[in-house]
Amino acid sequence: MHNQMLHCAMPSSSTRSNLHSSLPPLQGSSGDNTPSSSTQPSPTVNLTCEFTLAKQTDSYSEIWSKIHPSYSYEDQNLGQGEAREDQQLAQVLNPSRECVQEALRHATPSTLTRLVSTYFDHSENTSHLCLLLHDNVQHARSLYYDLHNLLDVLPLDSDPNSLTQAQCDRAFNIFLQFDGLGNPFPRPDSHNFHDMRHCFSQLNQQLHHRLCKSRSRVHLLRRAASCSAICFIGPLLPSLVPTKISKKALSHLAQLDAAAKGTYVLHNDLNTIDRLVERLYTAIEGDKFLIRLGLDRGGERHPIHEVAKQLQKNHHNFLSQLMDLEEHICLCFATINRARSLLLKEIYLHQSHYPNQFAA
Secondary structure (H helix, E strand, O other), rough: OOOOOOOOOOHHHHHHHHHHHHOOOOOOOOOOOOOOOOOOOOOOOHHHHHHHOOOOOHHHHHHHHHOOOOOOOOOOOOOOOOHHEEEEEEEEHOOHHHHHHHHOOOOOOHHHHHHHHHHHHHHHHHHHHHOOOHHHHHHHHHHHHHHHHHHHHHHOOOOOHHHOHHHHHHHHHHHHHEEEEOOOOOOOOOOHHHHHHHHHHHHHHHHHHHHHHHHHHHHHHHHHHHHHHHOOOOOOOOOOHHHHHHHHHHHHHHHHHHHHHHHHHHHHHHHHHHHHHHHHHHHHHHHHHHHHHHHHOOHHHEEEEHHHHHHHHHHHHHHHHHHHHHHHHHHHHHHHHHHHHHHHHHHHHHHHHHHOOOOO
C-alpha cells in the first residue's frame, strides 16, 4: 500500500458525464437513446462500439501511457518489487486513497459510511489486481520473445528437411527454455478473482438492500413534506423539517446509488478480465504441451518442424488475446477512477450542505 499523496481535486463535469455513459441504463431505457424496436442492434454490436469509444477517451489514453513504460523484452528482470507496484498504484488510482480518507475523516460512523468506505477499498484492491495482471502480460511477452523471433525466421512453409541442424538445435534450446518457465497467468481456480468477485457480490447485495430502504424513506418523507405544506399549524408556519430531512435523505441516496453503480460495473469488468486471463492461461498451457512433444523427440527435424508450424498458427491469435487483456485492464482502471470520482463528488456535496452530519 502506498503513502504518496496525490492532488485531491474535485472531479470535473466531464469526468462525471463519462461515468454515466459506462453505467448500466435505467430500467425502461435502451441506454443508447435509441427507441426500442424489433430491429434494434444486438447487444454484442453495442458493446463493441462502446468499447471502441472508451478507448478513444483522454482518460483511457492517460492511463495507458502511465502503465506502459518502455519495456525491453530482452530484459528478463521485469519483477521490480513492491515499491514499483505502490508507485504505479499512486500514479493510476484517482481520486487517491488520501483524498478518500480526508473526505471520510469527519464522517459519523454509520451504515452509509461503512458501505462507502468498503466500496473505495474494493475499488483500490481491484486496481492493485489489475496492475499485477498487467505485469503478467509483460512477463508473457518476455516468455514468448525468443520463441516468436524463432518462428519468424524458420522456413516452416517448406519441407521439414529444409531445416538445418543449426536451426533444429536453436529451436530445441528455445523450446527447452520455454518449457522451464512457468505460466505467467494465474490458474483458472486462483483465489484472486474468486475472492474479489465474492467481495463485490456481497457489497452489491448490501447496497441494493440499503438503496431499497433509502428509496422507501425518501418516498415517505416526500409524502410527509407534501402533507405538511397543506396541513400546517398556524397561518405562516409551514413545517420545513420534512423537506430538509428529505434533501439529506436524497443526498444519502445519491451516494448509495453512485456506489451501487460503480460496484455493478466493476463486478462485470472483473468477470470479463477473468475470462480473458483464463483464455490466455489455457493458450500458454497448450503451447507448452506442444513444445514438450517436440522435446520428447530430441532435436529431430520433423517433430521440430511440426511443433514450430503449429506454434506459428497460434502466434497471431495469442498476441491478439494479450492486447485484448491489456485494453480491458486499462479500461477497468478508467472505470474505477470515474466511479470513485462520482462517489467522492456526492460526498463533498453532502458535506457542504450538512457539515459533520454523515449518518444514514
